[in-house]
Amino acid sequence: MSDTTATLENLRFPEQELPEHVAGTRAFGWWGMVWLIATEATLFAALIASYFYLRFQYGTVWPPGDIAIPTLQLPIVMSVILLSSSIPVHFAESAIKKGKVGGLKLGLAIGFILGVAFLAITFGIEWPEKLGEFTPRTNVYGSLFYTILGFHAAHVIVGLAMNLWAQVRAWKGAFDRDRHLTIQNFTMYWHFVDVVWVFVFSTIYLSPHL
């Protein structure tokens, strides 16, 4: 016990056998992302629950007023684009796990482009069209419609920012077989954004058809 206050240069320290760069469940950051996603998922769950609560409080006609039931063609295209973006992102992650930085960069880039395409359709075609029909101020349906989609789009934007960050760091050579926690966290977040889209899509676009 008095050893600790003495000189210890030649002692063996147990921590010397432990790795210093880890990803996955051994890393603090991974768990941080898991819980961030947990709380964000709760937020979306609450949003969607609010949608159905207000819908069933409202009564039989939904959407109310003379708002038409949303058509599905464009939203299905959007879904395909967004959901497919998970594939290249997944490949990016597996590439860096094998140490392949080239695959990482490529996967991130394709994912980025798909994400941007999704946003372009949302804000370039879908919203202008809908805004011509109703706005958030028209009635509670409009408020819910734009708020839920807007929340999701904001998450896509954050995901794209993380993607860019990862891309830049990849070019600077920050990642390799052992060090890729950032990539892992980004991937997890991006998949989350995609999964949430499935629920958002079902709520906003599918449920009024039922």
Added chain:
Amino acid sequence: MATIAQRLDAIWGEKPGLLSFIGTVDHKRIGMRYFYTGMLFFVFGGIEALIMRTQLAEARLHLVDPETYNQLFSMHGITMMFLFAMPVLSGFGNYFVPLMIGARDMAFPRLNAFGYWVFLAGGLFMYSAFLVGHAPDDGWFNYLPLGDSTFSPGLNIDYYALGLIFLGISTTGGAINFIVTIFKGRAPGMTLNRIPIFVWGELAMAFQIVFALPMLTLACVMLVLQRKFGFHFFDAAAGGDPLLWQHLFWIFGHPEVYIVVLPAFGIASAIIPTHSRRPMIGYTFIVLAELGTALIGFGVWVHHMFATGLPQMTMAFISAASFMVAIPSGVQVFAWLATMVAGKIRLNTPMLYIIGFITTFVIGGVTGVMFSSIPFDQQTHDSMFVVAHLHYVLFGGAVFPMLAAIHHWGPKMTGRMLSERLGKISFWLVFVGFNLNMFPLHILGILGQPRRTYTYERGLGWDIHNLISTVGAFMLGVGVLVVIWNWYRSKSRGAEAGPDPWGGETLEWATSSPPPHYNFVTVPTVRSKEPVWDQPDLRDGQAPEDGGYALDSGHTTLSTSLLDAQPQAVVHMPHETPWPFYLTVCLSVLFFGLLVDAYAVAAAAAIASAASIMGWFWPRGETQET
């Protein structure tokens, strides 16, 4: 050639100066700041309460006008919940969780620093509302449509909604930090069934925050959209529903009250074994009860809405859940009592406060159970009876343990003992004052006095009870002053505490008081639930051959496995950094911009915030994020 302690000092020490002042990431400094700032807000909230009590001392007094009164009780509730109880309990958690689990720091030290700054900024944001005379004035749960722009056109409710969103950032970050720290940062050998109960309490709190706070944040975002941009979520005329607000608020609000009380129960469970001189009886029961409360707590929110005319089935269901939530509390109460009876208690100040806690909390708890019965609640709902209940559980259940903790852990935090004599005086003032203050409100509630009334008619028989309550409040205030005085006195005149003045069982007592920046010379290997009692060699730092980890080659801490705390990795921890502070400044500008509709300013601040986040994560040296 240097000793381990000297090497660690060089690695972990923070140079005094401005950078370290705004940039510190030391969980103990941050914990102290939470504590001091939270106590300051307690005094603010207390002064607001005393003004209210003075106004109510007699029928038809004209000390304050109705608008002021409404701002006072709203800010009192908001302050006490969000700016006092939660931060002070997080502060104790910040200070003691890493110590109790044998870690060098929290898992995310910069997030921790950020959490404090945002809390401070959020508190100042809320209180700046008083400067312009527009503090929130619709109560702490801000029912709509009263809080909508039609009926509250001023900035008052904008302060409320934006302020709570802002504070929510801090709380969420803090909760994630606690969870990861407790999951991954425990000393080797601290398996799940050896985690100190206080740490379980903070963990249960953090779980609740993660799943409850988004409801409040969402409700406030919707409110901002409705007030500022004409959305219709809560607007019955356009298809919305004011009850949606109530549901969202209380799905958050009920867990919120357990968020406040669970760590406080944890404090009780930390103090009782030490001063009863025996291990806690029923450790597993208590841990399950804490987690059980956290879980059932999500299923009872509708008991705040029994008078809104919901379907009877819903109410009957929630009523059952509310009865059920009493059981885990009962388990804990009886476990504490059993431990105290089986042990030999020291009747010192911390223990007195714990006894005060148990008695008052049980009174508050049983009135809570009375509310669970629907007809009883429909009678007493929104009356002074509820005010009595909520103070018995909040002051009794959370503030008494905090006061106990001040006397129990104060010596660890400052290195000096508090005066026992002053401690006992303060206890009796607080205990008697509190009961005089709050007990008569039960009677007033039964007599029919609604809450949130700035005045009342003469001749209803309410005067005397109100007067007693006011006298009690001032007595309580004097008691609080004595506690504050005791604390400051101890810092210069208190006796040296030494590492372990009470003969405690958990790891915080195995290091000096106050602990060094790096907490422990070597991160110990834990072999028992009461490590300091069972492993006497821990006191002076465990040598590496005995299983201690010196971690003296860098600014690092250990990552261990979730269930059995096997060492998995050495994690590099970040150094001091001003970026969390800068980010907070940018966010403050953002929120003020939104408040006054200066959207250009807000947008600029949002860009600056993004830049600060980049500055924060900019790679420099070895850090965990790669």
Added chain:
Amino acid sequence: MLWISTGVFVVVVAMLVRAVLRGRRTNDDLDKRTIGWGEPFIAIAGVLVPVLILGGVYLFSLGQMNALSTVGAEAKMKIDVIGHDWWWEVRYPNGAITANEIHIPVGEVVRLNLTTADVIHSFWVPELQVKQDQIPGHDNSLWISADEPGRYRGQCAEFCGLQHANMVVTVVAEDRDAYDTWVAAEARPASTVASDGADIFMSSSCAGCHAIRGTEATGQLGPDLTHVASRTTIAGVLDNTPTNLARFVADPQTVKPGVTMPPTELSPEEVDAVVQYLESLR
């Protein structure tokens, strides 16, 4: 319920006292023995007994809740009670309209339809019944019944803004005959006698907010004043005397700071005339 609570409290205090006494007489040594009775005790006192007690109380309270709702089903009479900032509008099926005062026949079950014109209010007359909120977009109701004739005071229970503290309602329970006479009288329009006061009332802002049935005053913002003199209170909080009425009309803001009704623009003489007129509205 009170007894159960007291019982629980007594048990807890007894154990505390025992712990304190035991603590007094021994030393400071650690005691790490495990105690055989410890965990069983927690299981019994902390789980088993509370489950039994709570289960019992729960069933009892469900029974009470049911009893409350079955009585309500008998109600034959319905009254609309509409919450306003910060007064209650009361409408009877026969067209009688009054404010802050509800007359009911003794011993009969009366259903109140509770709605609101602005924010949430909550109807609560503690001696008669539990409370029920009045929420925009929701139609709530509550039954009341008084066994004894008399006046029962009630007060708005949900915080509704500046004058929440003074939003008072009085339920007057009287026997059937008295009630019938009263409700018939209240339904009649005001007897139109020309007077200075009436002219001033009609030509000033008063008529814009208040209705007096049978005259050209049809304002809807404030209480219907057709039979204001027959009420026992003014604005719920003042006794209905000519002096108080004059005081209220001249400056409602000192009686209920924040009410929608503005301080009058009338001269003292005009106020007197108006008050005289209002006093004639029986």
